[in-house]
Structure formats: structure tokens, C-alpha cells
Amino acid sequence: xxxxxxxxxxxxxxxxxxxxxxxxxxxxxxxxxxxxxxxxxxxxxxxxxxxxxxxxxxxxxxxxxxxxxxxxxxxxxxxx
Amino acid sequence: xxxxxxxxxxxxxxxxxxxxxxxxxxxxxxxxxxxxxxxxxxxxxxxxxxxxxxxxxxxxxxxxxxxxxxxxxxxxxxxx
Numbered sequence: 756x757x758x759x760x761x762x763x764x765x766x767x768x769x770x771x772x773x774x775x776x777x778x779x780x781x782x783x784x785x786x787x788x789x790x791x792x793x794x795x796x797x798x799x800x801x802x803x804x805x806x807x808x809x810x811x812x813x814x815x816x817x818x819x820x821x822x823x824x825x826x827x828x829x830x831x832x833x834x835x
Numbered sequence: 836x837x838x839x840x841x842x843x844x845x846x847x848x849x850x851x852x853x854x855x856x857x858x859x860x861x862x863x864x865x866x867x868x869x870x871x872x873x874x875x876x877x878x879x880x881x882x883x884x885x886x887x888x889x890x891x892x893x894x895x896x897x898x899x900x901x902x903x904x905x906x907x908x909x910x911x912x913x914x915x
Binding site: 761773776779785786788790793794795797798799819820 | 841843856859863866869876877880882892
């Protein structure tokens with residue numbers, strides 16, 4: 756199964772990368788752009804054949820390694 | 836509308852960050868982990884009220900700034 760872990764900075768945590776992207780887009784003339792947040796996505800190929808078990812395993816990995824839960828939140832999606 | 840742009844290295848492009856994450860997960864005992872790919876996700880708050888227009892705008896931004904289309908592919912999802 757493939758698990759997709761998306762890691763974003765928590766709301767309220769300053770996101771300089773997102774800010775820089777927003778300013779660059781404004782500079783290119785995209786005036787419609789409001790807040791921009793930047794994060795990471797990690798796609799994991801897992802041996803689990805059960806979607807629920809794969810999700811639990813990916814969530815453990817996210818808490819243990821992939822996300823810094825002090826300042827980041829994560830979500831896990833299972834894709835096929 | 837919120838647009839979520841996910842940028843991943845194209846298949847076949849070496850992904851040292853993904854490799855490092857995979858090795859770290861193996862080191863933590865997650866033997867079930869196969870290939871790991873790492874990418875970026877950018878959430879954009881857009882003034883567009885039409886989902887199709889928002890998607891087209893986000894795709895233009897991705898091609899122009901957010902992704903390096905020589906080595907990266909991207910997908911855009913519109914969320915509410």
C-alpha cells in the first residue's frame with residue numbers, strides 16, 4: 756500500500772518559506788494570492804496489505820520521525 | 836479558495852531525501868517500508884471564487900515558480 760504523509764507547520768507557527776513564496780508570487784503579478792503555507796509530503800511504499808494497519812503504521816512513523824509534533828501537524832492518506 | 840500544490844521529483848530522478856528517510860525508518864525497525872519519495876506541498880489561499888479558474892491559476896504558478904518542471908512534476912487540488 757502507498758501511504759502519503761503530509762506535514763505542515765501548525766497554525767500560528769511562523770512560516771518563512773511560505774511567506775517567501777507568497778512574496779515571489781506577488782512579484783510575478785499574482786495579486787490574488789493570500790496566505791501561503793509550505794510543507795512536506797512523504798510517500799511511503801508499505802508492505803502492509805490492510806489499509807487500516809498501513810495507516811496506523813504510517814502515523815507512528817510520522818510521530819516518531821517524519822514530523823516534529825511540537826511545531827508541525829501531519830495527516831496520513833492511504834492510496835491503493 | 837484554497838489550492839494545494841504537491842510537487843514531487845519525477846520518477847527516475849534520484850531522491851536522496853527520500854532515501855535518507857527510508858534508511859532512518861529501517862534503522863528504527865520499520866522493515867515494512869519500501870521506496871520512499873519526498874516532496875513539497877504548498878497551500879495557497881486564492882481570491883478566485885471559481886474552482887476551475889483557481890485551478891488554472893495555481894497550475895500557472897506551479898509551472899512558473901513552484902515546481903522545476905525539468906525534474907519535478909506537480910498536481911493541483913482545489914479544497915473549498
